[in-house]
Amino acid sequence: MHGKFFWYDVMTTDPAAARRFYASVVGWGAQDSGVGDADYTVLTVSGQGVAGLMPIPEDSRAAGVPPTWMGYIEADDVDAVAARIVELGGTVQKPPADVPGVIRFAVVADPQGAGFLIAKGLMEGGPPPLPPMTPGTISWHELYAADWEQVFPFYEKLFGWVKKEAIDMGPMGTYQLFATPGSDEAVGGMMTKPQEVPAPFWGYYIGVPNIDTAVERVKAGGGRVINGPMEVPGGAWIVQAIDPQGAYFALVGPKG
Numbered sequence: 001m002h003g004k005f006f007w008y009d010v011m012t013t014d015p016a017a018a019r020r021f022y023a024s025v026v027g028w029g030a031q032d033s034g035v036g037d038a039d040y041t042v043l044t045v046s047g048q049g050v051a052g053l054m055p056i057p058e059d060s061r062a063a064g065v066p067p068t069w070m071g072y073i074e075a076d077d078v079d080a081v082a083a084r085i086v087e088l089g090g091t092v093q094k095p096p097a098d099v100p101g102v103i104r105f106a107v108v109a110d111p112q113g114a115g116f117l118i119a120k121g122l123m124e125g126g127p128p129p130l131p132p133m134t135p136g137t138i139s140w141h142e143l144y145a146a147d148w149e150q151v152f153p154f155y156e157k158l159f160g161w162v163k164k165e166a167i168d169m170g171p172m173g174t175y176q177l178f179a180t181p182g183s184d185e186a187v188g189g190m191m192t193k194p195q196e197v198p199a200p201f202w203g204y205y206i207g208v209p210n211i212d213t214a215v216e217r218v219k220a221g222g223g224r225v226i227n228g229p230m231e232v233p234g235g236a237w238i239v240q241a242i243d244p245q246g247a248y249f250a251l252v253g254p255k256g
Contacts, residue, residue, distance in 0.1 A: 003159030003181045005188075006129075007072035007119065008138050008204055009052035011060065012245045015041060018053055018067075021221045021243055025214055025251070026136055026206055045136035048127050067247035068115075069204050071141060072105065073159060075118040081158065082106045082118065088154050098122070110154050112146040114200040133207055140205035140252060141188030144197055148176055148190040151200075167233075201248070203240070208253040211237040218251075229255060 012018040019041060022028050029044040033052070042049040056065055075081040078096045086092060089111035096106040105119035130137050145151045155161045155178070164177040164186040172194070177186035193200060208214040211229050218225055218241050228239035237255040242248055 001180075001182045002074055002076040003161060004074050004183070005071050005138075005141055005180065006074050006121075007051065008069060009040075009054060009072075010067065010069045010243075010247050010249075011054055011056045011065070012067045012243075012247060013056060014245055015039070015053055015055050018243060018245055018247075019043075021223065022053070024221050025217045025223070026208060028136055045130060045134060048130060050130065050137050067243070067245040068201075069247055069249055070107075070115060070117055071138075071202055071204055072117045072119045075120055078104045078106055078118055078120050082108065084158060085110075085118075088157060090154065110145075110151055110200070112151050112200045114143055114145065114151075114202050116202055135207045135209045135253070137207050138204045139187075139207050140250075142203045142205070142250070143188070143190040143200070144193035144203065145190055145200050146193065148174070148192050152176065152178075152190060203248060203250055205238065205250045205252040208251050211239060211251060211253045211255050214251050214253065215239055231255075 010018060019030050022043065023030065029047065030041050031044060033040040033042050039055055041053040043051040043053060056067065082092050082096055085108050091109045092106055093109060094107035096104060098104050101122055103119050103121050105117050107115065107117055109115045133139050160181045161178045164179050167175040169175050173192050176190045178188055178190065179186050215225055215229060222244035224242045226240050226242060229237045231237050236252050238250060238252045240250045
């Protein structure tokens, strides 16, 4: 559905090491994409693909792009949405292109520089999405914006996102929840980033069965926890972390 997050992948400097790390921390299985000679690993839950892993492309590496997680937002017409992004003040970093028979996508950024992909699948059918909060799925999407109030209309006009509850976080400002089309419940939140965060970015929360066990595995695998565990409304716990190659990610799950 247009405007809905539906896929995620991590670009990394060491795909084999990253694959082992996330298998330990999250429990993901892994399989080759089977698409030509592409070096792309599909990360799986019960055999079903939920995310991907790939080396940083040479052009991106040359431009200084670090290891990073990226989210894909469904576009009913990738080319038209890419043009609209420019009209609304965003940028197209890689123009629309096809992975033949699989997906049409473009790499873009919002007017404040937070990057994401717009994409449309080219394959018919496929298994239904796993239920929300299934361990191993990404269930929350968080934008650290230069100014969330200024950038929200971009997503509203482009994708039809709607505001839900606004949470007062005291000195950290407002945390604005949002819903995407087809969802009555919030699927993410936006906030104005702290000054120490150098640039706007999107972060993604991966579900785990036990947050304490996951924290131990992050540390044992050479990752670094930078915040948490911290309880959030609804009784879940979160941590924010850096993987051994330097990519930011977050985890959500029950404690104890």
